[in-house]
Amino acid sequence: MAVNDALKARMVELGLTQVELSERMNDAIHTLTGTRGTVSARTVHNLMCGHTGWPHAKQRMALEIVFGCPATELGFTPRTRAPVTTPQENDAVLRRTFTHAATGLAIGAAAPRPAGPDTRRRIGAGDIQRLHAKFAQIITRDHRQGGRLTIETQALGLAGEALGLLQHGSASQRIQNAVYATAASFTSSAMWAAIDGRRFDAAQRHFDRASSLAGMSGDLTIQFRIWSHAGSLYRHLGRPVDALAANDAARRLAITRRDPLFAALGHARHAAIHGVQGDIGAIQRTLGRAQEAFERAKDDEPRPVWMTAFFDRAELHSLATAAHLSARDYATAEAHAHRSLAALRPELERTRAITTARLCQAQLGQDDIGPAVRTAMTIDQDTLMHPRVMGMLTGFTNALHRRAPTSSQTRLWDAYAREHLRRTL
Structure with a gap:
């Protein structure tokens, strides 16, 4: 058997040992099925050494969640002849293939497909509320810890759980759009965790999937978040031209005209990108627009949890700090940093x-x-x-x-x- 170099390279990229990967896979299986997996370091060894050329369905889905890409990109090759599988496993594979083709996101469902159309349950507002509660927990963990691979993994698993609802039940167009928006939100959190953790290749893959899901949802707030994150991704990669283009896509959305707080965040992140270019004049002009928009924003406006969880006056000064620091305007950067820390929420x-x-x-x-x-x-x-x-x-x-x-x-x-x-x- 040939050594699986692709899997080994991805493990090195994320700094994972065989034991750590087995734990991540077991966490992902728990997210997918409600029961913790039984993957061991020996299982991972067999995957790396080529003894296992095509893992069974749950292991494949777990690998795809951990690494954020299809199993075929991890060096695994589907069997040429149809394997003997249980009905549940075969159905899960078909479900994963269908969803990957439809949305660009490989997912698995937490339970087998119901036997027929009469058993399909109706997806309602309560399902969306439960997903939102889980999303709020992800946001809280992200702002407390940030950048963790476990956050990225859990967010991807919850995106799969959200999309799995549509494979199990029926929904109105409004609820279907809300499910896609929630799945996009989870995937964008995985994207941000990858950016924050300097796993930029994974972040790019999550961006591709999140933007597709957001487009299917029609939700402008999550589209703003994803394009704004893309601007941050390219800024961290030292690609300011791409960063400005991505952030402009966020700033052009109608939500920035309806809610000045979105406009303020868009302008402030634009200033941070101008900092990479060393353009002091552009920084000052864009921060001025950000400040003006921030002052016009109403506190009682309904907004998504990801926005209210972090964007305030402290974050505005934090982005100003980043902009001036990149431009080597150190005195101004220091002043903004002190203002940010003074206003920062303790959590x-x-x-x-x-x-x-x-x-x-x-x-x-x-x-x-x-x-x-x-x-x-x-x-x-x-x-x-x-x-x-x-x-x-x-x-x-x-x-x-x-x-x-x-x-x-x-x-x-x-x-x-x-x-x-x-x-x-």
Whole structure:
């Protein structure tokens, strides 16, 4: 049997060991079926070494959820002759194939298809409410932890659960659109978790699926979120032209004319992209538009949970910090960072860590070595392993050694790093 190099490469990309992948797969199977899987490290070893050329249905779906791509892209080849399967497994495969062709998202359902049309239940508002409650939990975890592969995996599994409803039951057009919108929301959360965790290839795949689902839903708010996330993805990839185009797609949606808060977020993220280009004038103009739109927004306007969970005055200043920091306007970046931290809600732990990391970089950019080191040392240790925080502190350490290699503050930071950041620096 040939070694499965494609699977091994994806595992390396995500930093997964055989044991960790088995745990992720068992989590995904639990999401799909309600029962935790029995995948072991030995199972994964067989998948990697080619002993298992085409996993059974639940394992395939779990792999697709974990890696965000079809099993065929993971080095597996379907059997040329029809295998002997149970009715449930065969039906699940057909269901997955149908949904993948229809939406571009490989999913599995949590239960077998009902026997006939008379047994198909009606999907209603209560089903949508239950999905929204799960989505709110994803949002809460994302803002507390962020970037975790487990968040990405769970979000994809819940997108599959949402779409599975349409395969089991009947629904009005309104409810069907709501299901697609919810599935798009879950997939966009997986996309953001991948961006936040620096898994950019996976983020691009999630974007493709999320944008397809959002288009089928007709929901402008989730379309805004997805295109805005795409702008952030391309900004982090150092592709400002693509980032501006994607964010413009978000800013052109009618929701930005109906609700100034969406316009404010669109403008603020546009300013962050201009920061990558070093265009101070464009940053100032776009932030001015963001501020003006933010002041016009009404607090009592009904908005999706993903928007209300994070976008406020603190986030506006955080994006301004990112814009000016990228443009090396360090003094202005520091001022916005202080304003953001002062207004930040306590539950947004990841945002606090990222903004604090930006603050220490801004201080270092002004040669304020002591304040910069003291600021960096205030970052909560529970957030130090976040990939974005890790990357910024790595950059901070390198810049500190370039600016003040023999400083006592540099030695202080190095000692702190050895004690607390062994796994990151």
